Amino acid sequence: MSREPILHEGPDRLLESMAIFADATRSPRPGILLFPNVLGAKESDFAYAERIAALGYAVLVADVYGQGRRSTRADADPGRYMNELNADRVLMLARLQSCHAALRAMPQVDASRTAAIGFCFGGKCVLDLARGGADIAGGVSFHGVYDAPPFPNAAITAKLLICHGWNDPLAPPDAVTALARELSAAQCDWQIHAYGDTGHAFTDETVHMPDKGMAYQPDADRRSFKAMTDFLGELFPA
């Protein structure tokens, strides 16, 4: 399994993403763009990417914040880089598109067969990339955030799978039904998998804040990983 940092010029600053792929797999292969959670690209993303790369895909863990701009839960304001993008969804989309271009430029990747996945804020990145009309076969959001940008969607051609913890305080039932309405109006191919007894961050083994509605949930983690692999298999039949 190889890891190679990829430096690429974003719309406003240099981005440092991480390419992850199995050396033995035949190239070109389908490429998966992985959008990290609020903290930015980190080891747990690289480890998750290796699980996906082991299935025969090439993965780019996307840097949407800029080289050197990462945070930790111990920071005074872990959300500072995310908030910058949330406040400017046009800039955010341009960064996402830059990351998608970097994925497509990887020598291991078949540029005509790509998809995106993401966690938490990264789930919103998946949705915004699709809302922007990106040429991706599909997208998977894990415990994402669903508010639409303050401008109209492009035609959404990506198939979308939204894996959702029903008790997620960042996306209460009204936000889920609003997303369903939005995606139905866009006439795209969408699925929402809602998991009971599950809050935010259910894929993240390091999170144990049940009082805040955020905690690892092994059933939802296992089921959503399986749903994603089924979905990728549908997008990219062997």
Place this chain on the structure above:
Amino acid sequence: MSREPILHEGPDRLLESMAIFADATRSPRPGILLFPNVLGAKESDFAYAERIAALGYAVLVADVYGQGRRSTRADADPGRYMNELNADRVLMLARLQSCHAALRAMPQVDASRTAAIGFCFGGKCVLDLARGGADIAGGVSFHGVYDAPPFPNAAITAKLLICHGWNDPLAPPDAVTALARELSAAQCDWQIHAYGDTGHAFTDETVHMPDKGMAYQPDADRRSFKAMTDFLGELFPA
């Protein structure tokens, strides 16, 4: 593949269910109770049951109406037998439990490893059997109907997978969120898979009434079948 009618005494009348199993599979094996749609047990249910039996399960297509009591869409009142049960959820539960007992009595079935699936009104049967505290490992509802009985649930020990067409006129978004609230309050293990651009009856190749929100939808049919097989595999590891 064998088909054997099973006559069994229900709480108020004789029931005629249909056992379906592959002859070559080792017994006892996990047993799946299949609740048909509004029309009652018929050939399309037996055909679906054979797909499940081919996966290594023994299936009982449940008769919840009574021997000889079936309807067709051409009838003046196709829902007459269903309405009888909807009006008496206590009787309905007793019929469901009788069918579950008949499944467990099949010589091919390991009585400690059973689950239930159902379509349309049969999805409601799955939920009511679980709400009644049945000792089933899990239940899968396809385009079911979600209104709870007018009496409290027993402790729900079954894991539940609800496969739902978002545009289903029989179960609008409010009914879905109400079901999620009910199952969350019951603290059971549940999932709801909602499919966009999908109405009622999405598994039924014979239904083409898009103006009534009821139509076969091949994507949702294929994905829900896959979700069910993944789910059964989780309940009954090989």
